[in-house]
Amino acid sequence: MRAVIQRVSTAKVQVGQEVTGAINNGFLVYLGVEKDDKKEDLDYILDKTINLRVFEDDNGKMNLSIKEVGGSVLAVSQFTLCGDCRRGRRPSFSNAADLDKAEDFYNRYIEELRNRGIHVETGIFRAHMYVESINDGPVTILLDSKRTF
Numbered sequence: 001m002r003a004v005i006q007r008v009s010t011a012k013v014q015v016g017q018e019v020t021g022a023i024n025n026g027f028l029v030y031l032g033v034e035k036d037d038k039k040e041d042l043d044y045i046l047d048k049t050i051n052l053r054v055f056e057d058d059n060g061k062m063n064l065s066i067k068e069v070g071g072s073v074l075a076v077s078q079f080t081l082c083g084d085c086r087r088g089r090r091p092s093f094s095n096a097a098d099l100d101k102a103e104d105f106y107n108r109y110i111e112e113l114r115n116r117g118i119h120v121e122t123g124i125f126r127a128h129m130y131v132e133s134i135n136d137g138p139v140t141i142l143l144d145s146k147r148t149f
Contacts, residue, residue: 005028006140015123021074032079035096045109052066067117073113074133079093082095
């Protein structure tokens with residue numbers, strides 16, 4: 001699994017004219033599921049999302065997690081994170097999970113965050129979405145459950 005986590009002061013996702021999710025103070029998380037992902041991959045991304053210490057403490061140091069600051073998550077599925085651009089100019093998406101698996105992992109990610117007390121808003125799986133955000137910092141973290149970077 002891959003995730004791009006952005007610390008945001010505000011973020012929203014819109015499908016057509018409808019806002020399907022909006023948050024203040026938290027993470028905008030783009031989530032990509034690969035075909036060989038397992039529960040351990042999901043657990044890794046969940047643990048990192050919950051415990052990343054990228055919010056400032058009273059001394060201005062990035063030392064607090066999303067849970068410690070009472071932040072929210074806006075989760076957006078994004079299969080393009082699984083794209084391979086090493087050859088040619090057109091990304092290959094052959095490593096992306098099939099739709100059923102990707103949707104299952106995306107929903108499990110959301111459910112597990114909620115089970116751990118984090119408020120989660122979402123986009124709509126497979127929809128064409130418009131995402132707006134104000135990146136706070138800016139702070140952007142790239143995660144890969146295979147630890148390739």
